[in-house]
Amino acid sequence: MHENELEAPLRLGIVGLGYIGTTVGGQFHRHGDATVQALCDLDTERLTEVGTAFDVPDAERYADYATMLEDAPLDAVLVGTPHTLHYEQVVAALEAGCHVYCDKPLTTDLERARDLADRAEQSSETLMVGYQRHLQTAFRTARERFDDASPNWLTASITQDWIDDSQGTWRLDPDLSGGGFLYDTGSHVLDGVLWATGLEPGSVAASMDFHDDAERVDSRAHLDVRFAGGATGTFSFNGDAPSVREHVHVWDDDGAVYLEGRQWGSRTVTEIDADAGEYDPYIDARAERTRAEAFLESVRTGAEPPATARDALRVTALTEAAYEAARTGDRIDVPTAAE
Template identity: 80%
Template sequence: MRDANEQPLRIGIVGLGYIGTTVGGQFHRHSDATVRALCDLDSDRLLETGAEFDVPADRRYTEYATMLEDATLDAVLVGTPHTLHYEQVVAALERECHVYCDKPLATDLEHARDLTERAERSQQTLMVGYQRHLQTAFRTARERFAETEPEWITASITQGWIDDSMDTWRLDPELSGGGFLYDTGSHVLDGVLWTTGLEPESVTASMDFHDDDERVDSRTHLDVRFENGASGTFSLHGDAPAVREHIHCWDDDGAVYIEGTQWGPRDVVQIDSDAGEYEPYIDFRTEQSRADAFLESVRSGAEPPATARDALRVTALTEAAYEASRTGDRVEIDPDG
């Protein structure tokens, strides 16, 4: 990937949970990158991940600002709780570092707008962790709607998210920004918006909550109207026994179904107007990893697969959904303000 005279990209990781160690591991194993510094509040995680990624003790930090100041970095992987993303991404960009940020980019609409503006005027790459943009099933479906727009969409996902998240920051709204909708649900919203290219116009919502303050949703149902007149329903169930996902997008010529279980690759089926089914061949071996895609964008200067503007659309819809649930009203969606 890189010119013989180029050095591997020097990566700093803040947050050593699932994303920090999974995507961080991709960078550690990549010939075009080196994990140079780590940051986390948990000393045990720092010790364990430092040993795994060959990061010496003097480049393991508990303060993010200190890591940015002391370590010589080209890029930062932000894998921290959701509400921390905004300030950490801003700090990295102001240091002229490229950024890979886990989803959601921000849990505040003004923050999402600001990061989008910063990214679009910056020379640095800002890629968001919506990995469905790299998955062949979703890319195949996106090609199907390159010339036409779907008119009716149903999307659902189930997961034992509440049980999985017990005793973690994900059930603390000060860190998570919300509940299942801002976590796994964010991938579903993004998958639909990116695959179809549709712009959401308004939303109504009903939610069940895990907490007494009604900030951490466990189940959500959304009715979304799109600018082209299409309608979509989203059913997100975070208190179910297993992971299953179904996205069905219909137009006058038929439909595309994207379906799967657990966290493996998704299947895609194309349906024609006579109800005939065609399942295109998908070679999962050709899919890029998140590290591959990020490094390619940095080296080439090309737009990353999942941009800040993609993430802004998701945050705008998500924030409108929470407002709609609180008020009982249909709420307009305005990403650009």
């Protein structure tokens, strides 16, 4: 679907009516170039509540996503379900000829991530992943800095009261979440750093504290990453802290870029020169596109979406290697996104 094909509002189906389904779904609902055509969720009360809020009639509310794809007249699908369900739902939507917006992580299995990256690149449909740091001016500013510079060292961390916030939800069920804090909020940080720097992870050593006896749901993780080309870096994730703070330092021979964030608002960026001088570029968060706006633009123009399946594959590759490294005590090679 290209520019002359999006004259009528894009008809969207939403699978999963949790935070992402309603938050990003709400962006589509309020956008003049989109309409929420159909909803899918196992919770009938949630279907009624969101259906009323998004003006979706009873006949277009489904308990089964396959039935929704077969019966509802859709141009696109928003996948906002638990992590391990993404793959089958994205594949089904693409095969039904729909564009797809999928929450992060795209999938928690490396081979499936590779398959989706290949499918997306061979498809005429748009597949966008919900890594919103690609839309934030601070991370875009950092990416511009490293277009013609080579990072040599970085540190990145994020904290959140994730364990308490996740009590009683699927996020603490590894069969649905695929892991723990690293695969949830930590995924955003891995993606933001990899995307902004252009670095390719080569190997990772890791240590983790686990919330569960089976050691599948990490509450804290520390990653020591060696990148192709010689750069090194550390990532620290604490999902058992009082509040959200994000800190990223990326250094090259001329200084550094420092990214900082609180809670879920827009991030700030500071440029540090070789003499320790600091400069704060102007950040106007009002100019940042929403995830719905970015998706609709990609569908309309046929341009590559801000966060691609290939970007998501890099994150899955590093994440899976980190879990293996933490469990074995070994340094693990990270497959490249091209392998």
